Amino acid sequence: MAAQGSLAIFVIEIAAYAYLMNKHDVKYGIREEG
Amino acid sequence: MSLPKIFGLYTVCFLGVTILIGIAEVAFGLPNRWIGWIFMGLSLGIYIVIGIITRTSNPDQYYVAGRGVPAVFNGMATGSDWMSAASFISMAGALSALGFSGLAYVMGWTGGYLLLAVFLGPYLRQFGAYTIPDFLGARYGGHFARVIGVIAAIACSFTYLIAQVTGVGLIVSRFIGLDFQIGVFVGLIGVLFCSVLGGMRSVTWTQVAQYIILIVSYLVPVVYLSYQMFAIPVPELTYGQLLQINNTKAIEITRDAKEKETRALWKKDADEANAKIKMGSLSDPEVDKLKAAAKTATQQATAPAASDDAKISRYLTVPSGTGMWNFLALTFCLMVGTAGLPHILTRYYTTPSVRQARTSVAWSLFFIFLLYFTAPAYAAFARFAIYVKLVGTQIAELPRWITLWQPAGLFEVVDKNGDGIVQWADFVVKSTDFVVLSMPEVAGLPFVITGLVMAGGLAAALSTADGLLLTIANAFSHDLYYNVIDPKASLTKRLTITKVLLVVTALVAAWVATFRVAIIVELVAWAFSLAGASFFPALVMGIWWKRANKAGACVGMIAGLTVTAYYMIGSRFYDVSWFGTQTIASAVFGLPVGFVTIWLVSLVTEAPPQQIQDLVASVRYPKSGQAVTGDPLGRDIPAGAH
Numbered sequence: 001m002a003a004q005g006s007l008a009i010f011v012i013e014i015a016a017y018a019y020l021m022n023k024h025d026v027k028y029g030i031r032e033e034g
Numbered sequence: 035m036s037l038p039k040i041f042g043l044y045t046v047c048f049l050g051v052t053i054l055i056g057i058a059e060v061a062f063g064l065p066n067r068w069i070g071w072i073f074m075g076l077s078l079g080i081y082i083v084i085g086i087i088t089r090t091s092n093p094d095q096y097y098v099a100g101r102g103v104p105a106v107f108n109g110m111a112t113g114s115d116w117m118s119a120a121s122f123i124s125m126a127g128a129l130s131a132l133g134f135s136g137l138a139y140v141m142g143w144t145g146g147y148l149l150l151a152v153f154l155g156p157y158l159r160q161f162g163a164y165t166i167p168d169f170l171g172a173r174y175g176g177h178f179a180r181v182i183g184v185i186a187a188i189a190c191s192f193t194y195l196i197a198q199v200t201g202v203g204l205i206v207s208r209f210i211g212l213d214f215q216i217g218v219f220v221g222l223i224g225v226l227f228c229s230v231l232g233g234m235r236s237v238t239w240t241q242v243a244q245y246i247i248l249i250v251s252y253l254v255p256v257v258y259l260s261y262q263m264f265a266i267p268v269p270e271l272t273y274g275q276l277l278q279i280n281n282t283k284a285i286e287i288t289r290d291a292k293e294k295e296t297r298a299l300w301k302k303d304a305d306e307a308n309a310k311i312k313m314g315s316l317s318d319p320e321v322d323k324l325k326a327a328a329k330t331a332t333q334q335a336t337a338p339a340a341s342d343d344a345k346i347s348r349y350l351t352v353p354s355g356t357g358m359w360n361f362l363a364l365t366f367c368l369m370v371g372t373a374g375l376p377h378i379l380t381r382y383y384t385t386p387s388v389r390q391a392r393t394s395v396a397w398s399l400f401f402i403f404l405l406y407f408t409a410p411a412y413a414a415f416a417r418f419a420i421y422v423k424l425v426g427t428q429i430a431e432l433p434r435w436i437t438l439w440q441p442a443g444l445f446e447v448v449d450k451n452g453d454g455i456v457q458w459a460d461f462v463v464k465s466t467d468f469v470v471l472s473m474p475e476v477a478g479l480p481f482v483i484t485g486l487v488m489a490g491g492l493a494a495a496l497s498t499a500d501g502l503l504l505t506i507a508n509a510f511s512h513d514l515y516y517n518v519i520d521p522k523a524s525l526t527k528r529l530t531i532t533k534v535l536l537v538v539t540a541l542v543a544a545w546v547a548t549f550r551v552a553i554i555v556e557l558v559a560w561a562f563s564l565a566g567a568s569f570f571p572a573l574v575m576g577i578w579w580k581r582a583n584k585a586g587a588c589v590g591m592i593a594g595l596t597v598t599a600y601y602m603i604g605s606r607f608y609d610v611s612w613f614g615t616q617t618i619a620s621a622v623f624g625l626p627v628g629f630v631t632i633w634l635v636s637l638v639t640e641a642p643p644q645q646i647q648d649l650v651a652s653v654r655y656p657k658s659g660q661a662v663t664g665d666p667l668g669r670d671i672p673a674g675a676h
Contacts, residue, residue, distance in 0.1 A: 004270070004407055006141045011396070011403050014151045018392040021156075025389060030656050032387040 037107060045246050051076065056482040066481045070209040073485040077247060077492055078224040084240045089231035091529055096233035097164040097508065098383045103238055105390040109397020111241035112381045114248055114497035116372075116402060118194075119201030120558075122248060122494035125405070126412035127466020134352065138364040140406060142562075144399060145365070146372020149570075151395035154373060155382040157577045159391035160653040163383065165505070166376040166569060167513040173576040174584040175646065177518045182591045184509045186568035187376045191509075192543070193557035195502040199540075199547040201495035208442055208471075209488040218544045221492065225499050226540055229507070230533045237500045238384060244493035245401060251490025252405055255473045255483055259415045262477070269411035276414045283421040287458045296450045296459040297335045304331035334450075334459045356614040363619035370625055371562025374569035376509075377501040388656040416469040419476040425458050432456070435475030444468035503543075507535040559618045560602055567594035567624030575632045580647040586636030594621075594628025 025031040035043075055072060058064040094100050103111065129136045163169045167183030199218055206217030228236040260269035263276070287293050307328035311321055353361050372378065381398075385391045423433055429449045436447055446462045449455075471491075474483035511532040516523050523531075572591050575582040601620040604610030615622060641647070 004410065006137070007144050007403050007406055010144050010148055011399050014148060014396040014399055017151055018396045021392055022389050025656050032389055032656050 037104065041107075041242060041246065044243060045250070048247065049250070052482060052486055055485065056480055059480050059482050066484075067211060069481050069485040070211075070488060073489045074206065074210055074220075074492065077489045078221075080243055081224040081240045081496065082227040084243055085227035085229075085231045085236045088236040088239050090233065090235050091525075093164075093525060093529070095235045096529060096532070097512065098380075099233075099235040099238045101162075101384055102386055103384040105385060105394040106397050107242050108238070108381060108385050108390070108394040109399075109401050110245040111238045111384075112378065112394070112398035113401030113405075114241045114245035114493065115381060115501040116378055116398070116498070117248065117405060117494050118198055118498040119205070119491055119495035120197070121405065122252065122491050123201070123467045123470050125470075126409040126416075127469035129410050129413055131466050135361060138361050139368065142365045142368025143372055144402065144406065146369040147395055147399040147402075149369055149373035150379070150382075151392060153574050154379065154577065155395050156388045156391045156656075157653045158379060158573070159382050159385055160388045160656060161649075165508050165513055166379050166573070167509060168517070169576070170572060170587065171513070171517060173646065173649070174572075174582075174587045175642070176584055178588050179572070179584060179591070180513055180517060182588060182595075183569070183572075184513045186564065186591065186595060187509045188506055190375060190561045190565040190568075191377060191502045191505050192539075194561050195499060195506065195539075195543045196546050197558045198495045198499040198502065199543045200550070202492065202499065203547060205488055205491045205495065209485070214550075215548045218547050221496065222499075222540050222544055224496050225503060226537060229500055229504050229536050233532070234380075234384060234504060237504055241497045241500060244497040247493040248490045248497070249401070249404055251486040251493075252470075253408060254486060255477055255479060256408060256412050256415060258479060258483075259473075259477050260411070269415070270407055273411035273414040276411075276418055280414060280417050280421065283418075284458075287421065287425060290457070292451065292453060292455065293457045293459060296457040299450050300331045300335040300459055304328045304335060307331065330462060334462060359613060360616050360619060363615055363622040367563050367566055367619045367621040367625075370566035370570045370621060371564075374565035374573070375561070376565070376569065377498075377505040379569075379573075380505060381501070412469055412473060416473060416476060420461060421458070423476070424456055424461060427456050429454050429456060433476075435472050438475055439468060439472045442468075442471075444471065499543075503536055503540055506539050507532050510535050510539075556606075560620070563598050563602065563619065563621035563624065564595065566621040567598040567628055571625060571628035571632055575629070575636075577650065577653060579633075579636075580650045581636055581641055582632055583636045583639055583642045585639040586632040586634075589635045590628045590632030593631040594624040596624075597627045598624030 022031070055064065055069060059069060090096055092100070128139070132139075158166075158169060161169055161172075163172060165187075167180045167187060170183040171177065171180030173179075199222065202221030203214045203218035206212055206221050207214045210217075212220065228240045256269045257267045260272045261267040264272040266272050304327075307324045310316065311324050311328070316324070352358070382391045382394065385394050424436065424447075427433065429447070432447060440446060444463075444465045445468050446464065447456060448460055448462060450457070450460055471487065474481075474487060511528060515531055516528050568591050571594055572587045575590070576587065598620045601610065601612065601615070601623055602617055605612075605615070605617045605620070612623065
């Protein structure tokens with residue numbers, strides 16, 4: 001079960017990282033079109 | 035038609051055809067071998083058609099799929115690129131067998147994507163190269179770093195490729211009854227059609243199609259079983275309950291008098307074999323044979339539980355001392371190895387933007403998660419089926435799946451105490467691969483589901499082979515030939531060389547695979563340490579430290595690789611041992627050496643030119659890279675549509 005938990009946490013961490021970084025791109029005006 | 039619609043329709047059609055085959059089996063008695071042939075022909079046919087439809091001669095399309103693969107689809111392609119035959123077939127059984135230490139593999143392989151998302155993926159996309167050695171060559175200047183990158187890429191990828199090709203041969207030979215040697219070459223047809231005709235473009239869309247087959251075939255049997263037992267079609271939710279049932283069953287079995295008698299006989303065999311070994315005066319092959327017999331006998335005498343709580347405690351006991359060091363070292367090496375594997379890193383070159391590259395890493399791990407999250411449920415259902423459907427049955431009336439799979443050599447049923455009844459200790463597991471491969475029959479499902487699982491295993495092996503083959507061929511043709519030997523080579527000549535190399539590499543891998551060399555499986559595990567020690571420090575320092583220069587990177591990569599290779603060979607063959615570290619975790623020494631060497635050598639040598647330092651700064655800002663498409667070195671490459 002610990003293995004399952006670590007997997008789920010990694011997915012959530014990367015998704016949160018991508019979301020927050022993409023938000024920062026918009027905030028600092030460096031977001032791309034694609 | 036939009037991509038989601040195309041692949042949605044494809045999934046529906048694939049399921050529809052599977053149902054039709056199922057109806058033909060139940061209603062008209064379609065023979066098993068025919069079902070195997072239909073599934074293999076159908077899946078290879080799909081991959082070949084995609085290869086033909088997406089063929090291209092445009093270099094941007096051929097090397098990086100035109101940098102136009104949306105995040106979700108790149109995530110699916112990366113998922114199937116990453117999940118090899120080993121993940122598909124062996125993961126469930128290995129998790130069940132390894133207990134706590136299996137966690138190192140799960141955490142290492144998936145945690146690597148975290149490193150990839152934060153340190154590498156988006157920045158490599160921003161840089162806009164074609165291959166990983168391309169990045170090393172452009173970032174550090176000159177050919178030396180590129181050539182070291184080529185050598186490391188080939189060293190990591192080739193053994194991995196042989197293992198995949200072996201997997202293809204095994205699946206094809208087991209399911210449709212062809213010879214292994216012929217099966218290997220039949221399977222390669224599917225790989226070559228994609229990679230030769232359309233390079234990364236064809237490989238990408240084939241991998242998406244392969245992911246769909248792979249995940250559907252993995253989930254169907256276990257979802258069905260979960261629904262059958264608990265009326266809930268979500269095995270991830272129900273298998274916890276099943277583990278408790280299994281544990282109660284294991285305790286009951288261990289207390290049974292007949293089981294104790296069988297175990298005692300196995301223990302006697304183990305003691306006798308060990309005594310003969312101690313007597314000496316035996317040849318090496320005889321000793322090896324006795325050691326193997328003693329190991330099997332000991333395993334049968336103790337599994338699954340020597341005492342009432344042993345099964346549980348095995349899963350809960352956290353290792354200490356050297357055990358914990360090895361656990362952490364292995365997790366670390368698999369993480370950096372995953373983040374450094376060139377065929378995975380290259381996938382993030384194919385997204386339209388840095389933003390999509392980031393999102394794509396999240397999707398990649400999500401799609402991998404779907405399979406890994408389900409793997410332990412497989413193991414639990416398989417164990418339950420054996421406790422309930424096998425233990426206690428008459429030897430003369432074994433279930434159909436036993437008679438069907440026993441010849442494959444994955445397990446054996448022996449009547450140790452000669453009472454004509456199967457005890458748990460009579461079931462000798464030779465390969466935990468049986469958990470996934472025989473699950474449909476264990477569950478009493480029709481053979482069409484077995485065919486589906488075969489198609490999934492084939493998809494997993496072929497998709498990884500696709501990515502590896504392309505990485506090796508591009509390393510030779512693009513990095514070595516075009517960038518080092520003949521920079522003036524025409525586009526036609528470059529692509530022709532790539533295609534010829536794809537065929538040659540595939541044939542060499544298939545030829546090597548036919549020898550069935552046992553060391554290959556071990557070498558695959560080593561690939562992670564090699565990739566981690568060679569690429570990871572040079573890539574991370576190249577992106578995050580402007581001062582890292584050519585001398586530092588070259589010496590650092592060589593030092594990291596040398597230390598890792600020294601410990602690998604030394605610990606495996608010459609009893610070298612540093613802190614009791616296992617061979618598979620050799621990069622735990624090589625990687626820090628690589629980082630420190632790059633840092634020290636860069637500091638004592640000349641700083642990189644200002645132009646390179648500006649380039650390093652620019653890769654951190656997504657918008658600055660909008661114009662970075664095509665050749666990062668700024669050479670004018672004519673783009674021709676196919």
